[in-house]
Amino acid sequence: MMRWIDLLHRWTGGIIGLVLGLLGLTGAILAFKTWWLAYLPGAGDAQRQDIAALAAQIDAAMAAPGGPPQSILFPTHDFGLARLTRGEGAGAYADQSGRIVAEWGSKWDRVELWLFDFHHHLFFGDAGETVAGIAALVGLLFVITGAILWWRLRKTFKLRLIPKRMSRPAIVTHHRDLGVVFAPLLFLSMATGTLMVLKPITTAIFAPGQDSDGLSAPFEAPKVEGGPLAAKLDWAAMFAAARTQYPGAEIRLVALPRKPGGLILVRLRQPPEWLPNGRTLVWFRPENGTLVDSRNVQAMPTGIRAYNALYPLHAGKIGGILWKLVIASTGLVLAMLGSFAVWTFWFKRPKSRARLARESRPAVAAE
Template sequence: MKLLSWLHRWTGGIVGILLALIGLSGTVLLWEESWIMLPGADQPVVADPAALGETIAAARKAGPGLSRITFASDEIGLHQVIYADGTGAYLNQDGVLVERWASMWDRPELWLFDLHHYLFMGEAGKIITGFLGILLLGFCITGLLLWWRTRTTYRFRIWPARFTRSAIVRHHRDLGAVASPLLILAAFTGAMMVFPSISAWLLSPVTEEQIAPPLPEHLEPPDEQTNWPLVMARAQAAFPSAVPRRLMMPAAEGAPLALRLKQDFEWTPNGRTYVWIDPRTVHVVGVQDPATSDIASALTEKYYPVHAAKVGGIGWRLFMSFAGLALAMLGLFASWSFWAGRGRAPRRSRS
């Protein structure tokens, strides 16, 4: 147990600040629809294909090289538009420009997202956050083992009784024991999203071979003649009960348009139902229906909505908010108590 305690203490002291940043930024992002107070953010959703088609045409005129548009949802009643040069905009559901940004630093929800997922370091930061998730799993397991020896002295406190090293250690131990089940779930789902190969290995017993639909490779790109209302109508006709969530422009030259839709049984906010459309003829050239996928795909689809509290209503969001704030306190106080307590010479009694 001494070695376990030493590893837990030293590793936590080193990465505690990073875990605190991830926990705090994630908690704020859970409630982003409450503080994005732009005009039209609370507008009821209109999923009419004709209206969405007009919005796409307006988004193409509002900036250079439309990359994708995420349609308004019950959370945020604005369309989010991303352009090829990295700029973006919010449009209301009448297609009117509400907000433009030149970089992520112009919008708090964008740089908070980047902080939480990438630590402002791109793909390298994403790998680091994945390893931090795995470390958090280790912290929760070892912390519970260490707490078990002192469980009879358990006393739950949101805040340390005093700002002394011993009081902070006791607070860390008892708060961690309460938050560990939620933190294990958050850490596991987060790490699996970063490391899909690990998820695939774990779920290999319930994985079946999936054949991707063949897509044409020599299509004409969308232009001013593209009938966007008809594009949306054809996509909707492929899955009449689904809700259109995102339009993605061709990823490569000659590729089709891709539309993501969300069916009732899907948890992912933007859905994993795909419809591919030839932008010139507006014919559907491929579909992907998650209703026909295997158990592994159905489980991996749950990672993000559980992690980001996109399901479960206000109750689950409160639980995950508690987990995020607990992680922030655990990380900050662990680093503070570890480094503040080091290097102090023991007091000598006067003789």
């Protein structure tokens, strides 16, 4: 039995280890994205959430060159710039006075955008997202089988951040011992990554007995047809109406209609919510700004609220700097374990007995 577990662990690691290693590395880098974007003008400005400031920001975004954006994501407590999203991957960062400080025409123009796309979609859209989710599921099996294999050799345990030497035995020992130390965190990272992507598994856990859209159905837009987007809306009045519905909520995002008949969506984050951009939703008519409907995530079933905690746990969005360091270190460990697993499997594999016998056989003298 242990032999088959060992074969399964080594072969799957040799095949998929590089994908997991790259996902771990990009995740570790993205955990501190706001830190390495601090060079942008206005990135360090204090967040403003007063209604007048928010209304001024969106008025400036609507009047910016290039036309109204598809959405505007407002600044956070640790990143003082708003992000404007436009079609086909284009967008911009704007400070809280509305001044554009950086623009891009596609995701390839910004490192943080293509890193995010790789980490979530492997550059292949929904198909890549599914592959990444399956890789995370396989990673869960690595953690479990690795812990089982470690138990036999637990008396030889030695904690090292890097291998003692770059030989196969030293790398395998390092892989086994460092892996078991980080096993709980690796398990958490893989589990949250899997559950965010593989919806059938997620629905079975968080919304048992419901169909595949059981977790998204409560957030669907109301079946109300909106009119054409007005040239000038009273955003302050709209934000005030949203705050009346949810006092103390942080206004995080405004999304404009993508197609005729759509509504304006305002996304809020209530104090108990872990999601950085919240999941409390309010819809307005685009022709006059009249409030249409809202969704209070705090009044939804426990399973939905638990599901919303997956991303903050996975991305280090809670717990301050300490949890960011934990998530980043877990990603770096995964990158190390995955890359070394691939290297030792494909380039440092031990010679088979048949090959050793052939190489040790004396050469036959030519007649």
